[in-house]
Amino acid sequence: QKEVEQNSGPLSVPEGAIASLNCTYSDRGSQSFFWYRQYSGKSPELIMFIYSNGDKEDGRFTAQLNKASQYVSLLIRDSQPSDSATYLCAVTYYGSYIPTFGRGTSLIVHP
Amino acid sequence: EAGVAQSPRYKIIEKRQSVAFWCNPISGHATLYWYQQILGQGPKLLIQFQNNGVVDDSQLPKDRFSAERLKGVDSTLKIQPAKLEDSAVYLCASSPIASGANVLTFGAGSRLTVL
Numbered sequence: 001q002k003e004v005e006q007n008s009g010p011l012s013v014p015e016g017a018i019a020s021l022n023c024t025y026s027d028r029g030s031q032s033f034f035w036y037r038q039y040s041g042k043s044p045e046l047i048m049f050i051y052s053n054g055d056k057e058d059g060r061f062t063a064q065l066n067k068a069s070q071y072v073s074l075l076i077r078d079s080q081p082s083d084s085a086t087y088l089c090a091v092t093y094y095g096s097y098i099p100t101f102g103r104g105t106s107l108i109v110h111p
Numbered sequence: 112e113a114g115v116a117q118s119p120r121y122k123i124i125e126k127r128q129s130v131a132f133w134c135n136p137i138s139g140h141a142t143l144y145w146y147q148q149i150l151g152q153g154p155k156l157l158i159q160f161q162n163n164g165v166v167d168d169s170q171l172p173k174d175r176f177s178a179e180r181l182k183g184v185d186s187t188l189k190i191q192p193a194k195l196e197d198s199a200v201y202l203c204a205s206s207p208i209a210s211g212a213n214v215l216t217f218g219a220g221s222r223l224t225v226l
Binding site for chain 2: 008049101
């Protein structure tokens with residue numbers, strides 16, 4: 001059973017701080033790693049994804065992979081109140097392109 | 112481009128009744144997914160279609176859930192009879208084709224409440 005684990009939170013950070021969200025996965029045959037953002041009552045939307053071969057930065061967002069420890073992180077720099085949402089981690093595995101989602105981490109950015 | 116369309120947005124039924132949800136993916140997207148999201152949990156895959164064929168339905172409770180994508184375009188998910196634990200948001204998503212960079216675009220979801 002392939003599992004994706006996330007701390008449900010909430011993670012509370014002040015405006016302007018760096019928010020660090022983590023996700024652990026159970027299978028070393030993991031291919032791609034996705035971060036989706038889900039506002040309350042809305043559907044998930046993609047923030048960014050990385051392959052198993054490296055990290056990626058996109059604006060205020062950075063996704064980092066630690067293959068040895070089997071976790072992937074999402075860093076949000078200069079956090080804004082509008083970043084307050086649930087962040088879902090998803091993983092696809094070699095041989096299957098179906099994303100398996102974690103339960104999500106709730107982020108609260110307070111002014 | 113138009114997004115993933117879903118209907119109805121909300122549905123309230125009594126247990127043992129039936130319900131159907133409809134999804135129209137982004138034009139040209141070969142792959143269509145139905146996910147179930149229970150409050151406080153992440154989306155859980157129910158079924159994946161590639162064109163009009165089923166790729167994975169291993170987590171679909173087949174005694175009560177059924178889904179079809181007859182012409183490889185829109186899809187219908189049916190629940191009959193519904194149970195209290197089926198209360199959830201049913202998310203439809205699509206992607207161009209299943210690949211390593213399998214980015215899903217989700218519809219707005221259909222929220223089901225079973226009383």
